[in-house]
Amino acid sequence: METQTFSKVDLAVVFENHRRKALELKNSTAQERIAKLLKFKEAVISNIDNVYEVLYKDYKKPKEEASETDSIIVEIDHVIKNLEKWMTPQTVPTPEDLGGEKTVSKIILEPKGVCLFLTPWNYPILLTFRPLVSCVAAGNTVIIKPSELTPHSSNLIKKIVESVFSEDEVFVMEGGAEVASELLELPFNHVFYTGGTRVGKIVMKAAANHMASVTMELGGKCPSIIDDSADFADAAGKIVWTKFYNCGQTCITTDYILVSENRKDEFIGHLREAIETIYGVDGPGVESSKYGRLVNNNHYQRVKRLLEDALENGATLVAGGKTNDEENYISPTLLDDIDPNLAIMKEEIFGPLLPVLTYKSLDDAIDFVNSHDQPLALYVYGKDKAVWDKVINSTTAGGSVINHTFMHYFSPYLPFGGVGPSGMGRGNGYSGFLDFCNQRPILEMA
Numbered sequence: 001m002e003t004q005t006f007s008k009v010d011l012a013v014v015f016e017n018h019r020r021k022a023l024e025l026k027n028s029t030a031q032e033r034i035a036k037l038l039k040f041k042e043a044v045i046s047n048i049d050n051v052y053e054v055l056y057k058d059y060k061k062p063k064e065e066a067s068e069t070d071s072i073i074v075e076i077d078h079v080i081k082n083l084e085k086w087m088t089p090q091t092v093p094t095p096e097d098l099g100g101e102k103t104v105s106k107i108i109l110e111p112k113g114v115c116l117f118l119t120p121w122n123y124p125i126l127l128t129f130r131p132l133v134s135c136v137a138a139g140n141t142v143i144i145k146p147s148e149l150t151p152h153s154s155n156l157i158k159k160i161v162e163s164v165f166s167e168d169e170v171f172v173m174e175g176g177a178e179v180a181s182e183l184l185e186l187p188f189n190h191v192f193y194t195g196g197t198r199v200g201k202i203v204m205k206a207a208a209n210h211m212a213s214v215t216m217e218l219g220g221k222c223p224s225i226i227d228d229s230a231d232f233a234d235a236a237g238k239i240v241w242t243k244f245y246n247c248g249q250t251c252i253t254t255d256y257i258l259v260s261e262n263r264k265d266e267f268i269g270h271l272r273e274a275i276e277t278i279y280g281v282d283g284p285g286v287e288s289s290k291y292g293r294l295v296n297n298n299h300y301q302r303v304k305r306l307l308e309d310a311l312e313n314g315a316t317l318v319a320g321g322k323t324n325d326e327e328n329y330i331s332p333t334l335l336d337d338i339d340p341n342l343a344i345m346k347e348e349i350f351g352p353l354l355p356v357l358t359y360k361s362l363d364d365a366i367d368f369v370n371s372h373d374q375p376l377a378l379y380v381y382g383k384d385k386a387v388w389d390k391v392i393n394s395t396t397a398g399g400s401v402i403n404h405t406f407m408h409y410f411s412p413y414l415p416f417g418g419v420g421p422s423g424m425g426r427g428n429g430y431s432g433f434l435d436f437c438n439q440r441p442i443l444e445m446a
Helices: 008-025 030-046 048-059 069-087 126-137 151-164 177-184 197-208 232-248 264-279 297-312 362-370 385-394 429-435
Strands: 090-092 104-111 114-118 141-145 170-172 190-194 213-217 223-226 256-260 316-319 333-336 353-359 378-381 400-402 437-444
Touching: 008 114, 008 141, 030 048, 030 069, 030 126, 030 151, 048 151, 069 126, 069 429, 114 126, 114 177, 126 141, 126 151, 126 190, 126 429, 141 177, 151 170, 177 197, 190 197, 197 213, 223 232, 223 362, 232 264, 232 353, 232 378, 256 264, 256 362, 264 316, 264 333, 264 353, 297 333, 297 353, 353 362, 362 385, 378 385, 429 437
Parallel strands: 114 141, 114 190, 141 170, 190 213, 223 256, 223 378, 256 353, 333 353, 378 400
Antiparallel strands: 090 104, 104 437, 316 333
């Protein structure tokens, strides 16, 4: 597929056009922004079938898992409903020594200016367009560099954007790492990056050269802690469904399970049963059109090496483990007897491998989680509220769900993002709107 490329001179022209447009948009009204969001919503809805098509072309993502537009539409509706209220200056009290009631103190939310999006391949439409809603609602301009690993999706992103926005407000530039590097040389006001921590550090360093603020939506190893009070069948079903959705390529899915050593075999039995119920005794099969693939052969080989290394070093294959090099296919795989020092426990898996580890006491599980980087998400399954509270109060994570996995992302009322190595900044709803705003204090003294 051909992609549009630009020289550094062309990029500079695009950027300057955006800088001028940003000054104009600074004073745009809520109704003007809402009109754009409504047009954007219409474009998203009219392209739903195209979204299914490009996601399948890029990595055989089944239609059952390709409904990325649903959350975008929910986000647009939520923002439209609340934008006028969000944009209204907030009046706050004034200390007596600054004039008290004679002085007016308020906070206005102004756009940050020209933004850069570097967006990922695992949910290319959703993870480009949902933050775009917040960015446009806040009155910014944005240049988007979608992932080159999903070229059909990137091209559709470009077509949808061009049908809604002028080039000096939202501009999509396709290309690879070299394009991202050229873009990062420009003095953007804000950079929004979704991807891995290694590249995230490179993006942060580049943004620091221009003192640009950043939103980093990264990843990490997200645990699911299973308390003995949990409904094991229910927990196993939810974990299996969310883990192997999108072939495991979800940054907030369960990366590994912690279950008490006394109940491990029982829980593994429920996990195996859930896998067989959803995917069949032999897995979905390489010919299946209802199970995704790893995005490319490089990524496939990386995940396959994690599997092979684990098995060569004492791990037990409980279910799955089938691979096909030509199809970038790895069946839903369940692993037991995992040494915490193996490679599979040292990096984010981002594929259909599910390791099960054990703990003797809940304190041991908490200590294990806290001995690693703060995850993007942490999940607790159980009926005992005291256990929920203990885990939540004793750990740190970007977000958490009790008795399910990754559902918090879908609420426009909850902020989404990481902490420490798993990210910074917050997206979705009002939090996403704020992330693209400068909160400017105004003191009107008599």
